[in-house]
Amino acid sequence: MPKEIYNINGQLIAKENAGLPAFSWGIQNGYGLIETMICEDNHLPLLQQHIARLFAGMSLLGFHTPQYFTPDKLKAEILKTVRANQAHRLARVRLQIYTADDDGFSASRLCPGFLITCQSVPSSFLDFNHEGWHIGLSKNLVLSIDHLSALKHTSNLIYKQAQRQARVRNWNDCLLPNAHGRWVESSMANLFWVKNGVVATPPLCEGAIAGIMRQHLLKLLPRKGYELIEKNCNTEDLFEADEIFLTNALRRIIPVKRFEDLWHDFDYTYSIHELLTEPDWHLT
Numbered sequence: 126m127p128k129e130i131y132n133i134n135g136q137l138i139a140k141e142n143a144g145l146p147a148f149s150w151g152i153q154n155g156y157g158l159i160e161t162m163i164c165e166d167n168h169l170p171l172l173q174q175h176i177a178r179l180f181a182g183m184s185l186l187g188f189h190t191p192q193y194f195t196p197d198k199l200k201a202e203i204l205k206t207v208r209a210n211q212a213h214r215l216a217r218v219r220l221q222i223y224t225a226d227d228d229g230f231s232a233s234r235l236c237p238g239f240l241i242t243c244q245s246v247p248s249s250f251l252d253f254n255h256e257g258w259h260i261g262l263s264k265n266l267v268l269s270i271d272h273l274s275a276l277k278h279t280s281n282l283i284y285k286q287a288q289r290q291a292r293v294r295n296w297n298d299c300l301l302p303n304a305h306g307r308w309v310e311s312s313m314a315n316l317f318w319v320k321n322g323v324v325a326t327p328p329l330c331e332g333a334i335a336g337i338m339r340q341h342l343l344k345l346l347p348r349k350g351y352e353l354i355e356k357n358c359n360t361e362d363l364f365e366a367d368e369i370f371l372t373n374a375l376r377r378i379i380p381v382k383r384f385e386d387l388w389h390d391f392d393y394t395y396s397i398h399e400l401l402t403e404p405d406w407h408l409t
Contacts, residue, residue, distance in 0.1 A: 127211050129210060129244070130210050131143040131242050132205065132209070132241035132242075133238075135202060137205070151223035151225065151238070155278075155279045155281075156186070156223070156279070157186075157223035157278065158179060158183065158221070159222075159277050159278070160179050160219075161220075161373075162218050163216070163218070164203070164212070164217075164218050164243065169203065172196075175374070176196040176199060178277070179220070180196075183222060185273070187235050188234065188236075188237050189234035189236055194237060199239070206218070206241045206242070210243050210244070212243050212244065215246050217375055218243045219241070219243070220239060221241075223239075253378070253380070253395055254380060256382065257380045257383065257389070258383075260371075260381055261300070262308070262363075263287045263291075263302070263312075266283055266286055266287055266290075266301055267301075267303065268283065268301050268302065268303045268310075268332040269304070274329070275329050275333070276334070277335075284312040284313065287301055287311070291312065298311045298312055298371065307358055308327070308359070309327050310327070314371035314372055314373040314376075315336040315373065317339075317369070317371070318358070318362060318366040318368065318370075319368040319393045322352065322393075323352045324351055326342075327357060327358045336372060337373075337374045338374050338377055341407070343355075346400075349400055363384060364384075366389075367393070368392075369381040369384050370394040370397070381394075
């Protein structure tokens with residue numbers, strides 16, 4: 126089995142030899158951003174949307190964008206990492222941006238560093254999961270609603286706590302509420318539900334991460350004839366839903382077979398998943 130190779134600021138390094146500087150203010154304080162994506166046959170679906178979200182987040186967090194730090198440069202570095210790991214067919218890619226500054230408080234504009242990792246995944250990774258996930262409601266965790274809520278940042282303690290709660294309950298995932306007691310997203314994906322043929326998802330102003338697959342479905346589904354709305358999600362919406370599904374850029378559509386103690390079919394969810402198997406599905 127080949128060694129896993131990391132890409133740190135353009136340098137390919139074996140995993141066991143890789144390391145980020147301990148003095149980095151960004152590493153010490155979890156100050157940075159993440160993009161996770163699929164590479165399929167050396168193609169990066171929705172890359173333009175990933176890069177746009179990343180650069181918008183960097184601007185919001187006060188990162189300086191050097192002249193060499195371009196979308197084309199990042200794409201080339203991602204594909205270089207995929208090739209180094211011999212993961213051409215199907216790979217899960219993680220791009221992390223961190224501040225390389227010693228002191229993030231005194232720097233007027235932060236200097237970005239990047240770390241790219243990738244792992245091969247089986248060809249079945251993107252297949253529809255007919256077993257579905259079992260999810261439920263988290264306890265004693267609350268998402269904030271502020272100008273950082275939509276970012277996929279590295280300060281993800283609340284999501285890791287939610288994942289721990291899910292494991293204790295033998296769930297695949299659990300949902301997180303905001304301060305108003307409304308349900309927003311899961312620990313690793315955006316939330317959708319279906320009621321009477323209408324697909325709904327919480328708006329970003331509720332505190333949700335601006336997921337790339339969520340963004341794509343908001344454009345794709347209406348064009349394909351689906352009725353889709355952004356709507357606050359109360360507890361009764363979930364218990365009365367006909368179907369529930371989750372979305373992220375890696376697994377795309379995640380059907381929910383069981384919510385708490387309620388069992389669901391996912392015929393509607395399956396039809397949406399099938400849209401993402403069509404040629405050029407990523408183009409809107």
